[in-house]
Amino acid sequence: MPKITAAVCSYNRAQRLPALIRALRAQPCAIDYEILIVENNCTDNTHEVLLGLQQEPGPALLMVNEPRQGISHARNRALEECLDSDYMLFMDDDELPCDRLIQTALDTFATTDALCVGGKVQVDFANLDRPGWLEDNLLGFLAQVDHDQHLFRIEHKKTPVWTANVAYDMRIFRDNPDLRFDIRYNRAGDGVGGGEDVLMFEALLKRGIATYYQPQMSVLHAVDAWKLKRGYFLRLHFVAGKKYGRYEIPELQGPVFGAPWFMVWHFFRHSLLALAMLAANKPGRIRQAMNAAHSLGSIWGKMTPQEKQ
Template identity: 30%
Template sequence: MTAVVAMLTYRRPEDLRVAVPAFLAATSRDGAGLLVVDNDPAGSARAWVEGLRDPRVRYVHEPRPGIAAGRNRALDECADADVLVFVDDDERPEPGWWEALTACHRATGATGVVGAVVSEFVAEPEPWVRAGRFFERRRLRTGTDVDVAATNNLLLDVAAVRRLGVRFDERFGLSGGSDTLFTRDLVRRGGRLVWCDEAVVVDRVPPDRTTPGWVLRRARRSGNSASRAELVLAADAAERARVRARYLARGGLRVAGGGVRVVLGALRRDPVLRLVGRRNAARGRGMVAGALGHVVVEYGRPPEQGDPAGAALPVGAGQDRAAPERTRR
């Protein structure tokens, strides 16, 4: 089996200097290659990556802005590989990650294998962060079929992906959600995604993410991406109308339910319950906005960063990091 680990990056040199050696060590037994896709128009990661002079590491520059463009570049660069594994440049693999991920693929023959992501705080956060469980992700039994996944720990069977004709939609490149659309489309076309709970990577959470503002912005964008992805996948006008109505209803219910929690939190003087309610309401508002055709931009880049003319979108929740679906999240 020929395998490539693809790591997208955008102006995160300190993370890259730790992540690259960590993933090279984790995959050393099988000799998997590591592809660094630099989404910075200035190509700021080139000197350091090429300076490694490691035959297993390859650098490519994708100047088109947006994480979807970077992901598609990785698919194109790894067309001759058997498997492609997407990871983020601020993650670290746990012992046994690679062995578990590839073993699950061999055992199931699935189009994609989804690994677990566990958050680790760079600095001890305020108590409300842990109490509200805002950074906890789902964990499932190994072998469970799933219909959607992020690309922060995802193995793909390259031949199967090419056969199904799935690509990352670059309209979602600066808004986020291209991985949601990609994996939903993959399953819709007959692909299979399987969970592997033993394949764990650790996501390091910096202090600037552990704020109520970040939690609320992420919730709104996630809701927006979910409804927009479903609209793109709708087969015809009638199905789009049904999707739009469903998300208007679901989003409205979330806004109402979140409002109830906010009131209860105020009455009980419970700031965590209030924030949970506000987060639920924010996700609902994002769903409604997406159903109505509005885009919540999370990764807009200011034009002065050097993106091609007309490519930058208004700055939303933060800067496009082009490696995970998040800001310096």
């Protein structure tokens, strides 16, 4: 009988965990499964809440603490804890699973050549007012994934799946001990940024690991109110740009504080276009401002030394 573990990395979201764990325990599934919570140095009452939830009926609830702060460390700890499982399903601690999430993942593994299956992530605005400026093309930066109504094998980076809702055949990680979440793209505590799941997704594609999108595998993703601010989107892209400039741009030196001219040109071009679109109140203006923030961040990242990990 195959073994599957539903894994959640958590930091200071004690108030959300009861609903999430009870929803996971209510999942209909043809085989037994377990739930793993990776605590990442929580400073709230997460541990006490989990101890109480362990006493409730349903699939076993396991918990471990990862002392190294940040999502990359927590995800890698989850992988290590689940190496003896046949399958592992990642969710986030601000989500709720829709019906048959686990069973749908198992069915997809059984009926395709998939080694990785990602599903739909729906942003939940039930208790929030969606700002008028928040266009559909920005929802992906709140982790929304909604590619199609049909199952398909992913062949291109344009249709990503994220760790907000993804299941792995754990042979991927047993057979590839070097394949782990990149700690350079760590996001610690309440910080902004990350990118570790982007790099993992791209690494799977590059290695030819069969990755599928399954729309029937769905989660509902709650959004913190502070993320529904323009500043959040700009800061998110500035941080992403810093990491891009620091880790992805070749070792080129330039005349502007060490940044090559092309990076400076990109920043001014994106900035002027963003200002023009903002002045004209054109659709896409926030997305263009995000491009400018990313360009500025890449210059900043190029100027600053790499951080010790």
